[in-house]
Amino acid sequence: MTTALSTTPGGLTTGRSTMTTTPTTARLGKITVRHFDFYYGEAKVLHGIDLDIPERQVTALIGPSGCGKSTFVRSINRMNDIIPEARGEGVIEIDGKNIYAGGTDVVELRRRVGMVFQKSNPFPKSIYDNVAYGLKIGGTRNKRALNDAVEKSLQRAALWEEVKDRLQESALALSGGQQQRLCIARALAVDPEILLMDEPASALDPIATTKIEELIWELKENYTIVIVTHNMQQAARVSDLTAFFMLGKVIEFGDTKKIFMNPREKMTEDYVTGRFG
Amino acid sequence: MSYATRRRIISRVAEALCALAVLLALLPLGMILFYVIKEGGSALNLAFFTQMPKPVGEPGGGMANAIVGTLILIGLAALFAVPIGCMCGIHLSEYPATRFSYTVRFAADVLNGVPSIVVGIFAYGLVVLPVKRFSAIAGGVALGILMLPIVVRTTEELLRLVPPGLREGALALGATRSRSVFSVILPAALPGILTGILVALARVAGETAPLLFTAFNNRYWSTNIAQPIASLTVQVFTYAISPYDDWHRQAWAGAFLLVMIILALSISARVAVRRLERMNRV
Ligand SMILES: Nc1ncnc2c1ncn2[C@@H]1O[C@H](COP(=O)(O)OP(=O)(O)OP(=O)(O)O)[C@@H](O)[C@H]1O
Numbered sequence: 435m436t437t438a439l440s441t442t443p444g445g446l447t448t449g450r451s452t453m454t455t456t457p458t459t460a461r462l463g464k465i466t467v468r469h470f471d472f473y474y475g476e477a478k479v480l481h482g483i484d485l486d487i488p489e490r491q492v493t494a495l496i497g498p499s500g501c502g503k504s505t506f507v508r509s510i511n512r513m514n515d516i517i518p519e520a521r522g523e524g525v526i527e528i529d530g531k532n533i534y535a536g537g538t539d540v541v542e543l544r545r546r547v548g549m550v551f552q553k554s555n556p557f558p559k560s561i562y563d564n565v566a567y568g569l570k571i572g573g574t575r576n577k578r579a580l581n582d583a584v585e586k587s588l589q590r591a592a593l594w595e596e597v598k599d600r601l602q603e604s605a606l607a608l609s610g611g612q613q614q615r616l617c618i619a620r621a622l623a624v625d626p627e628i629l630l631m632d633e634p635a636s637a638l639d640p641i642a643t644t645k646i647e648e649l650i651w652e653l654k655e656n657y658t659i660v661i662v663t664h665n666m667q668q669a670a671r672v673s674d675l676t677a678f679f680m681l682g683k684v685i686e687f688g689d690t691k692k693i694f695m696n697p698r699e700k701m702t703e704d705y706v707t708g709r710f711g
Numbered sequence: 712m713s714y715a716t717r718r719r720i721i722s723r724v725a726e727a728l729c730a731l732a733v734l735l736a737l738l739p740l741g742m743i744l745f746y747v748i749k750e751g752g753s754a755l756n757l758a759f760f761t762q763m764p765k766p767v768g769e770p771g772g773g774m775a776n777a778i779v780g781t782l783i784l785i786g787l788a789a790l791f792a793v794p795i796g797c798m799c800g801i802h803l804s805e806y807p808a809t810r811f812s813y814t815v816r817f818a819a820d821v822l823n824g825v826p827s828i829v830v831g832i833f834a835y836g837l838v839v840l841p842v843k844r845f846s847a848i849a850g851g852v853a854l855g856i857l858m859l860p861i862v863v864r865t866t867e868e869l870l871r872l873v874p875p876g877l878r879e880g881a882l883a884l885g886a887t888r889s890r891s892v893f894s895v896i897l898p899a900a901l902p903g904i905l906t907g908i909l910v911a912l913a914r915v916a917g918e919t920a921p922l923l924f925t926a927f928n929n930r931y932w933s934t935n936i937a938q939p940i941a942s943l944t945v946q947v948f949t950y951a952i953s954p955y956d957d958w959h960r961q962a963w964a965g966a967f968l969l970v971m972i973i974l975a976l977s978i979s980a981r982v983a984v985r986r987l988e989r990m991n992r993v
């Protein structure tokens with residue numbers, strides 16, 4: 435899969451350099467979160483979140499079930515807007531612009547901030563139409579442009595070889611792991627800047643999981659990635675930074691190595707070593 | 712008698728009663744099919760499909776005009792009811808908890824229970840009286856109103872069965888709300904909605920009463936929707952209450968054809984679903 439990816443260096447990422455890898459030391463704040471609270475009706479589930487998520491790095495969110503990880507990532511593309519009675523307070527900036535400011539174009543925001551869901555959700559359409567969907571609704575009509583984008587996105591999601599001969603078949607005939615990679619390809623096709631992944635590998639077998647992890651490694655050259663995971667080894671393997679959430683608060687945030695080897699907080703250490711509870 | 716034996720006997724009796732109930736439920740259908748074929752079969756020949764009704768006393772003739780009329784009438788009914796019903800169902804599934812939606816849902820359920828003859832009178836007042844002429848349009852309106860609540864409720868229910876993840880997937884790719892509905896959610900529910908529409912069509916294809924004072928009847932060949940039009944049901948009714956043996960036979964044949972049309976609609980509903988599902992799910 436690595437070769438498939440390197441043969442198409444940034445074919446879709448017009449306007450962004452793909453040749454140079456950002457050194458880990460350069461931390462350009464891509465997403466800045468300040469005092470962010472979130473409520474479902476009366477229930478407050480996020481309490482004063484402060485985070486600086488750097489550009490072109492993988493940031494992992496870990497923490498026990500129900501601590502608000504999903505709620506938080508869904509706040510970054512305002513997916514929570516569709517839940518009645520839910521509201522966020524505070525500031526989430528992307529490239530210095532508050533996405534919760536009045537007049538924000540949510541549709542435009544979601545094009546820039548792609549999302550892969552925990553449960554893969556391919557549309558009941560053909561493989562091709564799934565990947566082309568985002569471009570089509572964005573107004574791309576040119577058949578060649580669509581074909582190229584579909585091929586490139588599937589290659590980057592390491593799925594091209596498996597599906598290139600059956601692009602017109604239903605996406606629902608794919609295996610669970612293939613479906614999840616299809617959802618990744620679908621998100622990549624619209625060429626977002628940020629990719630939010632909410633437990634993308636939780637329903638997958640170890641081989642499919644490895645593929646997705648390798649993929650995340652490749653993708654971070656071009657994308658800012660935020661990934662929610664329950665798998666400590668996975669967080670340690672794929673991420674540069676890790677944020678540990680508990681009861682709606684960020685307990686600790688820093689270099690993944692540090693979080694796993696030498697955490698500042700006792701709670702973090704208990705959690706990452708599995709002594710939690 | 713031991714407990715085990717008694718239990719076994721009770722179980723057997725219960726099974727037998729259930730089987731009997733199934734037979735009793737199927738009996739009317741079987742008898743209907745038997746009688747219409749027995750009585751109508753002899754009159755059912757090529758002429759029945761291709762010829763016009765003959766005047767009293769002349770043997771032979773057919774119901775070509777009524778067959779075409781029925782097809783035109785249910786086509787018009789679908790034309791009126793499907794767009795309105797689907798849009799209405801979409802509204803109900805998108806805004807399920809508003810006061811307006813509760814009212815619409817209640818209204819649809821009431822409309823579903825309104826006797827078809829009342830709907831016919833309503834269409835008479837709405838369409839026939841203003842232009843002082845019976846017409847296929849009036850019949851189509853009456854049948855459309857009868858179809859409407861079925862289409863509304865099936866559309867709503869099937870849309871609400873679509874997993875919410877699909878909507879989120881579409882929105883996450885930058886779809887607007889309406890775009891997500893029309894490009895992902897509606898297509899996902901389409902096989903079921905189509906079945907609902909065909910079932911509703913099958914139901915109104917057999918209606919007689921609402922046509923009596925809307926589409927009325929027409930002894931002549933007509934495809935003009937502004938004119939009265941013949942239909943199988945009204946023709947069967949007219950022939951059945953006549954005193955002529957020849958017309959009775961034709962009425963039976965018409966009844967047989969009606970049953971077949973309804974059967975065909977039901978079967979095409981199934982075939983269509985299977986076709987679409989093959990694309991949609993696996
Ligand atoms: N739609 C909702 N309405 C009301 N409460 C919700 C809703 N979604 C989540 N919650 C609540 O918000 C809290 C945080 O949930 P969230 O899904 O963000 O947790 P999570 O960290 O992603 O958990 P998991 O690891 O199990 O996925 C939980 O207490 C949950 O019950």
Ligand SMILES: [Mg+2]
Nearest residue numbers: 503504505632
């Ligand atoms: Mg979650």
